[in-house]
Amino acid sequence: MPNPQPLNQTREQITALDKDLLALLAKRRSLSLEVARSKEVDVRPIRDTQREKDLLARLVQQGKAQGLDAHFVLSLYQSIIEDSVLNQQAYLHGRANPDTQKPAYCIAYLGARGSYSYLAATRYCQRRQVEMQDLGCKSFDDIVQAVELGHADYGFLPIENTSSGSINEVYDVLQHTSLSIVGETTIEVGHCLLAKAGTSLSEIKTVYAHPQPISQCSRYLSQHPEFKLEYCSSSAEAMERVTQADDKSVAAIGSVEGGNLYRLEAIEDKLANQKVNQSRFIVVARKAAEVPEQLPAKTTLIMATGQKPGALVEALLILKAQDLNMSKLESRPIPGTPWEEMFYLDIDANLAGDAMQAALKQLERITRFIKVLGCYPSETVKPTQLNNSQLLIEPQSQAEQTTAEPPQTTLLRYSKHYKPEATEISRGPLQLGTGQFAAIAQLKLPIEAAELEQLAKTVKACGFQAMIIDGLSRQSEPSQSLAHIRHRLNQFDLCCILTVEHESELTAASQEADILLLSGKLMFNQALLMRAGSLPIPLILERNALASSEDYLAATETILSQGNQQLILCEAGINTFNNASHPSLDLASVVNLKADSHLPVLVNPSHLVSPQALPAQALAIKRLDADGIILSLDALGGIDKDSLASLAGLVEALYR
Numbered sequence: 001m002p003n004p005q006p007l008n009q010t011r012e013q014i015t016a017l018d019k020d021l022l023a024l025l026a027k028r029r030s031l032s033l034e035v036a037r038s039k040e041v042d043v044r045p046i047r048d049t050q051r052e053k054d055l056l057a058r059l060v061q062q063g064k065a066q067g068l069d070a071h072f073v074l075s076l077y078q079s080i081i082e083d084s085v086l087n088q089q090a091y092l093h094g095r096a097n098p099d100t101q102k103p104a105y106c107i108a109y110l111g112a113r114g115s116y117s118y119l120a121a122t123r124y125c126q127r128r129q130v131e132m133q134d135l136g137c138k139s140f141d142d143i144v145q146a147v148e149l150g151h152a153d154y155g156f157l158p159i160e161n162t163s164s165g166s167i168n169e170v171y172d173v174l175q176h177t178s179l180s181i182v183g184e185t186t187i188e189v190g191h192c193l194l195a196k197a198g199t200s201l202s203e204i205k206t207v208y209a210h211p212q213p214i215s216q217c218s219r220y221l222s223q224h225p226e227f228k229l230e231y232c233s234s235s236a237e238a239m240e241r242v243t244q245a246d247d248k249s250v251a252a253i254g255s256v257e258g259g260n261l262y263r264l265e266a267i268e269d270k271l272a273n274q275k276v277n278q279s280r281f282i283v284v285a286r287k288a289a290e291v292p293e294q295l296p297a298k299t300t301l302i303m304a305t306g307q308k309p310g311a312l313v314e315a316l317l318i319l320k321a322q323d324l325n326m327s328k329l330e331s332r333p334i335p336g337t338p339w340e341e342m343f344y345l346d347i348d349a350n351l352a353g354d355a356m357q358a359a360l361k362q363l364e365r366i367t368r369f370i371k372v373l374g375c376y377p378s379e380t381v382k383p384t385q386l387n388n389s390q391l392l393i394e395p396q397s398q399a400e401q402t403t404a405e406p407p408q409t410t411l412l413r414y415s416k417h418y419k420p421e422a423t424e425i426s427r428g429p430l431q432l433g434t435g436q437f438a439a440i441a442q443l444k445l446p447i448e449a450a451e452l453e454q455l456a457k458t459v460k461a462c463g464f465q466a467m468i469i470d471g472l473s474r475q476s477e478p479s480q481s482l483a484h485i486r487h488r489l490n491q492f493d494l495c496c497i498l499t500v501e502h503e504s505e506l507t508a509a510s511q512e513a514d515i516l517l518l519s520g521k522l523m524f525n526q527a528l529l530m531r532a533g534s535l536p537i538p539l540i541l542e543r544n545a546l547a548s549s550e551d552y553l554a555a556t557e558t559i560l561s562q563g564n565q566q567l568i569l570c571e572a573g574i575n576t577f578n579n580a581s582h583p584s585l586d587l588a589s590v591v592n593l594k595a596d597s598h599l600p601v602l603v604n605p606s607h608l609v610s611p612q613a614l615p616a617q618a619l620a621i622k623r624l625d626a627d628g629i630i631l632s633l634d635a636l637g638g639i640d641k642d643s644l645a646s647l648a649g650l651v652e653a654l655y656r
């Protein structure tokens, strides 16, 4: 084998090549801006997916000829195009709002330099090529106030995170502000353990962090029980405390970029529970902005609907009639009015468009309160994909075969096209799909017989019609005990629902339950779904927190195809962008399920919302036309007298 050239020499060549690559990328960027100028004149949409497909297919082919992997070329160019699209958007948005064209923006954000909010703001300014003057704030209220009083041009507020879900305090702040949302931006949140240079992991005793990163890195932290956690008001404060400490036993959770500002080194990285950990920020300003029609726009509004059944559904049907897609629906309590709630909606549309204007007029007529919080360019750039033949991983003949297949015309059994009338399921006192709203309590085994009897009596008195029993494997004598459990519940006129969490529990549970609940954990177990689908007993299929709505409906179809048509759907939280530790309540999905399917839909918000937010969320669930709610007694503060009393109040309000 010939001797390789000296390492230094090769590295120098790579360095020079990388410099050339950067120069070429910068040149491509300026050409992309030139395209934006043409599109401004011709009023053409920024995104041209056909052009992107052609370009990507050609590049993959050219790359392959030079030995480059197709997926590598594809993902590289997807991010180049994302950058190109976002730059064009920023340019055209600036042109449509001339008063935003200034050399510097003063930005109010949470924490100090180096916090994630600071990094998001920096990114926003860089994209617009303006200098950033930063104004670190201690709270979301301070940020809003700084902008309202004119101390800052823009405020940055984190609105959701892929691991920890929606940030409720920000939604609450938005209820009272006169500011408008004028932009959004999403950043990758790469949590690292930051310490003074030269520190080793074994030296760390104390970790400083903001509560959000602590919850987003819970899995990593649970592997280090030796760490003492100290909460800070921002990641910047955490880093500052490490810098100022006298010894090396302390570390902070923060980003590499943030750490650089405080001269801290990342001694561990990729701490977040989720591989993809992103935070979305909204940008607020005193004056609303206009979004040119070529840009993909989002409109955010808040509304309070009338206090009558079906009022929210009526509002959402207006959006449907105007063909407007709702990408987010959140519900928050109205402070001081515990049984009322405010809805936040993100709609994929331009406020100035005819559809949105018509929808707003109709919504005004049926709501008690409605306010547009802002219209801004959507920064979600969905990557254009190639099919397998374009990726050159499928022989041409096979590719032709695939495309030549006739379109699927089979009607899916869960859909309203297949069966327009609602499926009714009735078991003892529990009736679903009949237009009545059901309340179902949930309890974890083991439990003493006497305690169960007492509880069943109270739960019935609270107004519940059924009780779900979880944790069957914890009972010492399963079949014997299950028979007793059912008997006790039925004695108090409660329908007995047993949760199947393991495949082995299916047979015994199906013999003793009035209804079976298949835990979301089993949703991808095809064989089990098929077995359950052939049982003559009503089933509740819980949605897996990681499942897309397509996955969920496919699992539904598997059960129905086996003959069992007594199927109930159950939303119990999903990961906003794939999150296992803190699922959020997906109210938009409840709307879609009710619109598309004839099957009854239950919602279980127990582990997803705080006990304080529960009353408003429960009412929201009812207004979305869900068929019932599941309330876990364990999650809602146990089974003591006080918790049961507040639960009784809640159930009563739901029946009103």
Ligand SMILES: O=C(O)C(=O)C[C@]1(C(=O)O)C=C[C@@H](O)C=C1
Binding pocket: 032, 035, 036, 046, 047, 048, 049, 051, 052, 055, 080, 081, 084, 085, 088
């Ligand atoms: O060719 C265009 O129309 C562009 O805007 C440029 C570009 C690119 O960066 O290549 C960006 C966005 C379009 O969707 C297609 C291609």
